Amino acid sequence: MEQKDPFGRLQERLFAERADRRLFQDAMDRGFDYLQTLEKRPVVPVANALSGLSHFTSDLPDNGTGAREIIEKLDLYGTPATVASNGGRYFGFVTGAALPAATAVSQLAAFWDQNAAMQVMSPLAAKLEQVSEHWLKQALGLPDAAVAGFVSGTSVANLCALAAARYRILQKMGWDITANGLFGAPRIRVVCGDHVHASVQKALQILGFGAAMLERVPVDSQGRIIPEAIPALDEHTILLLQAGNVNSGAFDSFEEILPKAIPSGCWVHIDGAFGLWAAASKRLAYLCKGFEAAHSWALDGHKTLNTPYDSGVVLCTDADALTAAMRSSGAYLVQGTERDGMAYTPEMSRRARAIEFWACLKSLGRSGLDQMVTTLHGHAVHLAQELSQIPGISILNDIHFNQILIAMPDDEATQQLMQYLQSSGQCWAGGSSWFGQKAIRVSICSWATTGTDVERTVEAFRNACTAVLQKQDKFQG
């Protein structure tokens, strides 16, 4: 006999799983155990952990698998293959860890499964976005008029800010881009530093600004825009600045650039993915001096603030331009009385990531945030100083914030040093290139990094350096 309700049995299983307290506790316990072993794990997975990933290779199974078995499989083959970027000795790219309160809160939020598109869909998410926006402006000293959109990261935050800029500049020239589109629109100029971040270039590209039309400004030895080299600006121009060069950590001189740029009528955007948080540190706030005069800013939660992924924020003082650029309409859309998150972001349905963002700021408070940011810098200064004592190693940048660029006398030796370091499992840092020279880039972004981690990292560099020099001796001898 044909089954009337083919989903019925499966649905019964799903309800049983939902009622199985031990199932959820088991997942939580495994996660908790993982957190406790972070300091002892190799920072990147060892070879046989990676080969274990082949257990996931398969075609889509015909029949479903019970949640218990799924968790077991993930823990057995997934856990060993994770990168321990949630610990204190992962210095690759610019990667934050996650504050414990936020990790815990994200479990609760997962049960809620809130959609942050509109206030009516989640009054809670709308409220926490509103509070996070307020706290963020207070923490960084940004203008009250700025509105925030909670997005997946700085790449999208840059995209939103530049879409707002494009809307406003064209509107001032009598062209409504939302009605008429980009084709046939008057030309907008884009001025940026030679070290503009790849994500900004991607955002520009998506918005119709090709690489060839960028007016690139030369930079100094730290990657900062040379203010005198900025071409004449006008109201048809977007000026792109950065708080935190992704290699050197250097900040453009907002204090010098903005008082001249703003009166020209141009739109100033600051990419501050990790560096904008310097404004929350009394000791480091001087790096951001004058930045509040800009029109828009982009920053990450998942780097310096140590929220879980994925979490970025666009801030914009021209709320009308941002919401016009992000506008969508549909008969079923309901305007909330307070805040509809989707008005400030490209997405409609969104994860309620403000829950974790809010939890991080709540967990630290203003003084804790200041201390954490200041400490990341302190570790970078200390580590750079210790590394510079190791014969053969030189530091290529000034330590502005949390980034260190490290090199040996030639590119090949630098490459070898990086390979020895990475295979040590003691810490992990990736490669970059600085004015044509190969470098190892260390970025200190994790709340969990301690003085002991810095010592262990120095030791790992010293051993790797010895190995490189021995290898060279062998070839010469």
Ligand SMILES: *Cc1c(COP(=O)(O)O)cnc(C)c1O
């Ligand atoms: C990381 C970074 C970005 C991109 O941010 P995502 O969160 O990875 O999208 C942009 N600009 C700078 C300076 C960055 O460091």
